[in-house]
Amino acid sequence: KKVLVINGPNLNLLGVREKSVYGSETLLDIAKAVNDESLKLGLDTDFIQSNIEGEIIEKLHSARGVYDVVIINAAAYTHYSIAIRDAIKAIEIPAIEIHLSNIHSREEFRHTSVIAPVCVGQICGFGKMSYILALHAAANLQT
Numbered sequence: 001k002k003v004l005v006i007n008g009p010n011l012n013l014l015g016v017r018e019k020s021v022y023g024s025e026t027l028l029d030i031a032k033a034v035n036d037e038s039l040k041l042g043l044d045t046d047f048i049q050s051n052i053e054g055e056i057i058e059k060l061h062s063a064r065g066v067y068d069v070v071i072i073n074a075a076a077y078t079h080y081s082i083a084i085r086d087a088i089k090a091i092e093i094p095a096i097e098i099h100l101s102n103i104h105s106r107e108e109f110r111h112t113s114v115i116a117p118v119c120v121g122q123i124c125g126f127g128k129m130s131y132i133l134a135l136h137a138a139a140n141l142q143t
């Protein structure tokens, strides 16, 4: 199975940014853990990050016919990007929403995910483990 992991804005600053919320591991540390777990699960996983909404949408579009599952941490776009939501819906590839933090226990504006209704499910609050759990979900998805 081919899996695309998409990371949204500011996640390139992990390990530097708001460490009390997001921990001290970098996105590269997470990418390595995702790569190791993918090998164990027999998944062929690509891992990307972009700070640009349109770029994330284009990555989603070009995932069509290439990837079986998308795992997406849309970061702040989660809360208001109808364009990313529409792209996830349009490509008809099962998507799993993830977050490092528990968005439901934080500020009110993070409680809403506009992408949640077009995703298979949401995993949040487990830090790096949210990514690992999502890989397991992807491996077990009927696609």
Ligand code: DQA
Pocket (backbone or CB within 6 Å): 009, 010, 011, 073, 074, 075, 076, 077, 078, 098, 099, 100, 101, 102, 103, 110
């Ligand atoms: C995040 C949660 C979002 O609310 C926030 O804007 C992020 C990261 C997370 O992984 O916990 O940038 O998606």
